[in-house]
Amino acid sequence: MSVVRPEPLTIRSAEDQVYEALRDQIIHGLAPLTPLRLNHLAASLAVSTMPVRVALRRLESEGLVTTLPRRGSRVAPLRVEDIEEIQMMRSRIEGLAARTGAPNVDEVGLAEMRRHLASLQKSIKSKDIDGYVAHLRAFEDVCYQASGWPRLTRMVEDLRRSAERYLRIAVAGGGDSVLTSRFWERFYDAVEAKDGAAAEGALNEALMWTLEWIREYLTGSDQNPVPNANKPQRVAKATTKQ
Known part of the structure; x- marks a missing residue:
């Protein structure tokens, strides 16, 4: 008797869609302290308030949203201690992925890494933050996925997404010099040499370099990198179905 192997489900719940829509907007620059009003979000996203409540709780657990009694939810402020924690965790977890994958x-895989490294360098020259993030992620993933540890790579992705918000806002505030390829060139050389320790070392240098840039930006910033950042920003609509 043959065993029926079900296909992976691709239908996402309304809660997941709302969560992903809000998370994406926060990471891509929705200003810190922007109010996230329940009824407004539900209307904007064309859902009931229940999936919005669930999404906000998930985002709060990730440190992206803060909620106060009788005052509602808002985008969490950017805090130096939070990005320090994130980068230190990345150092350990991504370091393990680099060391075991290289x-x-x-x-x-090396040819794919070279292609993404070249595209990353072009993104730096054009100050294209979207291209930089996308190609850096794809470049790293070749190595990380070679570790053969899917749980590890999922943890890596969660932490990278948490850090991305800080990187994007720092760059938007004029810190595009943080975008560099020199660490990733060394990372590639280490992977090509199959030297896991050197790959981990290059990665950690990159993480600490980025941390210093973001720390400097936050300590000298009012966290308003875009005009009218203190005013409620409109949350874009997402295609959701209940």
């Missing part, structure tokens, strides 16, 4: 990257 010896396993084959020639096909």
